[in-house]
Amino acid sequence: MSFRQFALNNIRRNSFTYIAYFLSSSFAVMIFFTYLMFIHHPDILKAPIGLSAFYGMTLAAFITFFFSFLFVLYSTSAFLKARLKEFGILTILGAQRKQLNYLIFLENMIIGTASVMTGMFCGLLFSKLFLLFGENVLDLKLDMYLPTEATWITVVSFMALFLILSLMTTIFIRQRKAVELVQGSSKPKKEPKASIWLALLSAISLSYAVYLVAQDDSDNVPLALLFDIIGLYFFFTQLSVVVIRLLKKNRLYSWRGLNLLWITELAYKMKDNARMFFMITMVTTMACTTGGSVLAIQKYVENAYTESPFAYTVSQRENFDSKKQKQILSVTQKIEQTLTQKGIPYQKFYTDTIDLDFKNIGYIKFIRQSEYQEMAKSLSLPLASLQDREALLLKSPLVIPGDLSDTVTHLSFENKQLTKSLENIKIKDRYTKTLFPSEYTAVVNNQTYDQIVNVLSSDPDIIDHKYHYLIPSWDNRTIPDTNSIEMKTGLELQKWKDSLSTNDTATLDGFMTSRSQDYYTRKQLTSVAIFIGLFIVAIFSIFIASFLYFKLFIDLQHDQRYYHELSKMGLSLNEMKKAATKQIAILFYIPLFFAGIQTLVGLSTVNPLFSSTTNTVISGIWAIGIFTVIQTIYFLIVRARYLAQLKRVMV
């Protein structure tokens, strides 16, 4: 039997253990290839959002590659550790180190090459499908093409990855003495000892990280992350030991039913598990945070639409003197024509608004009471009778909260002239209602408004002139369908605008913003983010699940012997299932639990960056929920396969 055959046979015999590792490596190769196929597509940059997609996918490809590296490194070294005894026996039988190294190298390369080939094959097979998917998201025609560049980059980088890691693993073996090899990993592990100091360090680091996060300062984020990582690492390696020891000490609990079995089993594998838990928790946190952020952005985009009462707003051009202009292309006219043609009734409002700066608060939009009242009737906004220097304050739910607290009763101007003539503005009433999205709007009576205009008369541009179109038949409480009249009309107007020549554009009397078009472009960007993020999350979750699978099946022989003995003693099948399920569930769900907490804390720190209608924590819960569902599916599969293996040894 040649050495190559020997290596092949080894793989075949260990195939049960290798299968998950092989499949996830192949999956990673496939995803990496798919990203490259998009990046190198000749038409990708033709889409309006092509550049964002290009950069996003490049980053995603790097992340995929980096984590593939970690995954392969971890998996192979875990597997080698489990096989130390086998190597030891080979050494005693007279195998030279060189031969042993060659054997390991060969095994790794065979699996690596097979993964690259399988991944590439599936990538090419599904490339049309992925391109179609991409076409939908990017709204761009992406023809099938021969991805030569993507192919060779994928093959070369992943072969290099497997080659380097295969060489690294042989170094790992070279450092061991023969005796160590023979004793292998079957040597019963001593229970790890916890150090009070390290446990304390963990507690302090975690508290400090939480403190930094609570400071609400974005400069603190990297430092908080660092302390969080340190804290979590020692949490798993130290505190876990303490927890297990306490569990064992409490004999009333541990000496009862199956508890003795899984608690001692947990203690036995704690040292290995602690590091693994740490890694998995970090990766899961990353996946969930990414997912949560994307979901939050998507929610924000939706809210920006539902919180815009006007379908179209036209701002008049500054310094646009219609009398001087020979030709005028009227945007309002175009909109009105289009709407009338379609027989869509509309209401048109005109507003003059001024943005004024206030101390410690920032800009607030001011509007005349008479203009406001006209709109208020149609929009069912609150009315108020206002004295001089009194304001009715409207806060849009899209406004980033925090600047203007409820305790403020008076607004003080930054502008000295305004302070001199008006002193300040008293807030009479305040409501959370949208008139203009993302802004505070103050309604003042006409005299006050005119007084302000007078004071600032030196700068006539300070006044914004706008037309707002309210279309009652277009319901904006739910996000629009691509086939809705609003979407179609918006697209038609957009096309009209895009079709104008530069000369024509110069004669436009204003700029149109359309809430449906805004929604559409933003929505596309988030779709790209979701498209990219989805693959990354999928890769992370698959890596985690197959690593756990790998871990379990490496210990399978030990566990089989263990349950065989117990079965002889009278452990029933159901009890075995219960105990083993607990063991597997701990592996799957403990990291998920801590990742969930981290994600929620992390996302709650960015919550102030979003408006009050978008709760990043809720998006985080969604992301964790989805991740939990995926992991649960893996859990059930792994559990079923594992229990089937254990069932065979039950007498």
Added chain:
Amino acid sequence: MGMLEIQKLSKIYNGKVSTRALNNIDLTIEQGEFVGIMGASGSGKTTLLNMVSTIDTPSSGKILINNQNPHQMKKNQLAQFRRRQLGFVFQDFNLLDTLTIAENIVLPLTLEKKSLKEMDEKLKAVAEKLGIVEILNKRTYEVSGGQRQRAAIARATIHSPVLLLADEPTGALDSKSSRNVMEMMEKINQTDGTTMMLVTHDPLAASYCHRVVFIKDGELYNEIHRGQNRQEFFQEIIDMLSFLGGNAHELSAVRV
């Protein structure tokens, strides 16, 4: 009616070549009896023990333990039967290396969800009886083979089984430890009245039994009873083994 009734028991292993490991065995063991099973390697001793311990199912014939036929029970019921009525001691991998000696011993009781007080009492009693009190908090790899085997006996008897089954419990021990382990078993047999069935190659171990049954090629060959003197009985066993011939020298050469 004996405590253990074996009637016309046969076992055929169906493989590429089917092996008749046991053929028409009839054996009765009375309440409180201590019976040894001997025979050449491959004669079917372990097979017989596995049938009795319900780990394996017979091809034909019947086994009754306390008038119950465990092979007619459902799987979960059978597991419960094993852990309440039977106790096992094997040559190796008796104890779980993730547990301390004490935890190993109380394991059958924890599965039955006995109270902590009861477990502590029984643990103390059995550990004292077997002289392993000092090693209770050690791990399995920190104690000697003889101590480990005594711990295994402790675990097999802590729940007061009606029948204790042992497969070469002294197989991996030197003669001093073997003697010690066998004395412990004898003591349990005498004080608790536990019925015991012991499979062994070791004439010394067998000489602690009340009766030794010899198996040859899957069939009952002969049996001898112990008189007053253990030394005499030991000699009789040796003689019997050499009479059995063939592999007998290999058996008697173990240690005298």
